[in-house]
Amino acid sequence: MLKKLFNQKTLFGFIFFTMVLSTLFVTVKIFQAPTVADQGELSARVKGDYTLMLLQCIFGTLALLLPSFIAKRFKIVIPSGMIVAYAVFLYCAIYLGEVRSFYYKVPHWDTILHTFSGAMLGALGLTLISFLNNTDRIPVYLSPLFVAIFTFCFAVALGVVWEIYEFTIDSLFLTNMQKYALENGTPLIGQAALADTMKDLIVDCIGALAFSVFGYISLKSKKGWLERLQ
Structure with a gap:
């Protein structure tokens, strides 16, 4: 009974409805909120x-529909475990x-979310290259070491793209995605202003490296760990 109530479709419906x-x-609150906080309410x-x-929220709503679009458009089977992890990540990060x-x-x-996202992006890269490695249209066999290196580089590259996105949004809309200021608006100075971005990149690398090693061992020893995630 519990498995019927809590399944992938129910989870996606709940998160989509929440978004x-x-x-x-938030749209209503934009019109009600002040442009600058009062000194007594920093x-x-x-x-x-x-x-x-x-x-x-808009990005999260659209991103939630992305796996289904990719699977149908490119006829790729995305592991259900990865899809669930992806949806939970969006809920934790955005909502x-x-x-x-x-x-x-x-x-x-x-920090926890960025570490998790590094591993999740690594899983995405591994799924992508495994699909290419197993297709008959590309008669090239990629070694487990190459797959692991690609997985790591793919995840880190997307982590860098995300930091560029944060910088762009902060520059255009004067937001604080990069956490260069405190919650009360006080700007950080020097290395402190860079700490959040660099920490995000470092933990992205750690998460990506962990999953790359996991994928390498699974492929090299043929233990079938990756198949169990589906």
């Missing part, structure tokens, strides 16, 4: 904060992280 409601809620959210939330302010309320929330 849509959050988008509507921790209050302003229009820039809600603009960031709106962008993230809990931005809308519910877990990035500020929960210690190391951002």
